[in-house]
Amino acid sequence: MSRLGLRNDDTCWRCNKGRGTLFHMLYECEMVHNFWLEIITCINNILETDLSVNPAICILGMLPLEVNLSSKVYCHGLILRVDLTVLQLSVH
Numbered sequence: 001m002s003r004l005g006l007r008n009d010d011t012c013w014r015c016n017k018g019r020g021t022l023f024h025m026l027y028e029c030e031m032v033h034n035f036w037l038e039i040i041t042c043i044n045n046i047l048e049t050d051l052s053v054n055p056a057i058c059i060l061g062m063l064p065l066e067v068n069l070s071s072k073v074y075c076h077g078l079i080l081r082v083d084l085t086v087l088q089l090s091v092h
């Protein structure tokens with residue numbers, strides 16, 4: 001945000017703790033991270049999986065090999081939607 005001239009410093013505008021990098025805004029920020037915890041818990045409950053919250057899944061959508069193809073399609077769509085929502089909320 002500071003590189004775009006939208007803020008005077010590079011501190012995260014949500015938590016005012018971390019440096020507001022893209023990684024922080026998409027995953028590391030405690031407010032977003034709690035959101036990811038709920039999303040992954042929801043996915044695990046629906047698909048009966050045991051996915052952990054990690055940047056490979058949350059940012060890149062990289063799912064373990066043992067997750068079947070139809071579940072991967074469902075997860076990729078949901079994860080992409082969450083990433084877009086987090087990005088939209090980061091700009092507004």
Ligand SMILES: [Zn+2]
Binds near residue numbers: 012
């Ligand atoms: Zn933050």
